[in-house]
Amino acid sequence: MSRFDLTGKIALVTGASRGIGRAIAWALAEQGARVIIHYKQAEDAAASLAGRIREQGGQAWTVAADLAAPDGHIVLATGVAAILREAGADALDVLVNNAGVGLRARIADVRPEDFDRVLQVNLKTPFFLIQKLLPVLRDGGRIINVSSMGTRAAYPEMSVYAPAKAGLEALTLLLAAELGERGITVNAVLPGATATDLNERARDPEKAKVIAQTVALGRVGQPDDIADIVAFLASDAGRWVTGQRIDATGGQRL
């Protein structure tokens, strides 16, 4: 069996209805993982992905939760527990904290309610979701947090988003140290401009050309570019990487 194979593993991917999360769920399923597809409102998109995975002979479930809500992590963890029971699984193998929201605003324009929402979805909910799921995460399992290259290069309009992601990366580092004794690896993946609904500029062909001039490999990212890195980290092949911030930008703003 290939060391990249994920047969028999169960993975939760948050924000898997669209964009990068959708590609991650698909990539994990391609390697044989059973996938829990979380979404907020895009029920049809989540269901169609689950349907595609099942058509290929895989197993997939969907679960809804608003991760901007203070109890979002509880709703999601409760749904995951029910799915694990239904699947006859005693533990979760892989947790991918991918769901995120952006906000393009310089510091002068940020309202406290925007600050709270961006911090909630990108940092506070992942923090408490990890806390809630740690008891059911298998020893030897994986936590992969999707951050952003906005933590290593200055983009003034990311005045709230980048600090929220930086917090997620700090959490990644300390959890890697704490969870090493359980054999759990914890890493952060840092996408650059990636063509999804969240990044309208990267989807616009003309704007994408301008961004591409700042990327060593000469184009913006596609969701699959990020998903393959996550699939590697989730697999046995990624067993010796922990506590790291993995740049997933094709060399943006090097």
Ligand SMILES: NC(=O)c1ccc[n+]([C@@H]2O[C@H](COP(=O)([O-])OP(=O)(O)OC[C@H]3O[C@@H](n4cnc5c(N)ncnc54)[C@H](OP(=O)(O)O)[C@@H]3O)[C@@H](O)[C@H]2O)c1
């Ligand atoms: N795209 C980029 O250029 C880029 C760059 C750096 C980092 N990232 C990071 O990559 C991750 C994925 O981004 P993306 O570009 O794929 O975004 P996207 O296309 O906008 O998809 C966002 C996903 O997150 C879910 N989501 C949004 N708000 C939510 C909430 N309040 N509660 C629960 N789920 C919610 C959405 O669910 P619904 O479909 O149900 O709404 C969707 O599945 C994010 O963490 C983002 O910060 C993206």
